[in-house]
């Protein structure tokens with residue numbers, strides 16, 4: 001079964017219950033022995049799991065428990081901390097009525113981490129538009145988790161999204177904003193803070209003694225000496241000068257089109273990119289099934305599969321569990337690297 005040294009279960013949120021979160025949680029559990037999976041506690045509605053298991057033709061025992069019972073139960077049953085969704089969920093048909101339960105699962109996962117009852121929170125995908133319709137006031141998990149962390153530790157928390165796969169780690173400096181808002185939002189300060197957090201977490205949670213940061217430009221050819229835009233020279237380059245003065249190995253701004261080929265990737269540990277697609281396209285193209293979305297800068301560990309809700313696959317038996325498995329493994333490794341929730345020590 002799971003790593004015998006695992007002290008705390010991982011808290012796995014249900015995500016959007018109409019998406020593939022329940023499917024991949026069930027499938028991962030069936031492979032727990034073969035994959036030597038870390039034990040997890042599913043936070044969500046057992047009725048949704050049962051009906052999804054029926055659709056997938058799986059006979060899976062569930063056990064309702066709190067975090068304290070999850071590791072012992074995991075070998076024989078899928079441990080669930082019940083969070084009812086309140087309606088009959090149809091696989092592949094998202095409904096705004098489930099938003100409260102989706103959010104509540106995330107809050108519960110964070111709470112368990114901060115109380116030292118779970119080693120990490122692993123989030124299944126949510127449909128952002130459904131949550132917005134339900135009144136959710138954050139672009140995604142990343143910013144919501146930071147807000148929950150801020151309340152717990154009583155100081156500002158800057159979350160940094162990193163997508164990590166077998167070929168590439170990449171961080172978008174700006175995340176879920178319209179492309180037209182990227183340039184106005186970029187600042188030396190934002191780039192410096194993002195790079196500092198990526199550097200610190202790669203060192204402390206990923207065991208990279210001296211992380212090398214390759215920083216992209218914003219414009220084609222990193223601005224071509226100002227002919228194709230000024231942000232590269234006026235904002236990114238000065239930020240890198242400042243970071244190097246602090247002893248951080250950050251270089252660039254690099255033309256983004258030539259920094260992701262195989263030989264270029266050997267020169268760095270993480271690519272710092274200026275916007276969402278600049279970072280996520282190469283990661284998902286190189287390793288869609290094996291990459292993980294991890295939030296750096298938090299006082300607890302959070303990972304997630306790199307993919308979304310894939311509503312068209314829910315209940316069909318064709319969703320692959322690989323990215324969730326990678327997220328569970330990474331969560332355990334990271335929580336072993338920083339076993340004490342920082343809220344307790346703040």
Ligand SMILES: NC(=O)C1=CN([C@@H]2O[C@H](COP(=O)(O)OP(=O)(O)OC[C@H]3O[C@@H](n4cnc5c(N)ncnc54)[C@H](O)[C@@H]3O)[C@@H](O)[C@H]2O)C=CC1
Pocket residue numbers: 020024124125126127128129141293304305306307308309310311312313318319320321322323
């Ligand atoms: N962490 C999160 O909560 C994330 C949530 N999303 C949300 O997911 C929703 C759908 O987004 P899309 O852009 O369509 O991305 P998506 O990742 O759900 O789907 C993209 C393509 O990959 C396939 N796919 C995704 N996961 C798969 C898996 N495990 N096995 C096999 N095939 C898989 C889908 O069928 C589709 O063809 C959106 O509402 C978005 O906001 C997207 C990314 C991350």
Ligand SMILES: NCC(=O)COP(=O)(O)O
Pocket residue numbers: 139140141142143280293304
């Ligand atoms: N494109 C990545 C994504 O949507 C995940 O965002 P988050 O919910 O982890 O903030």
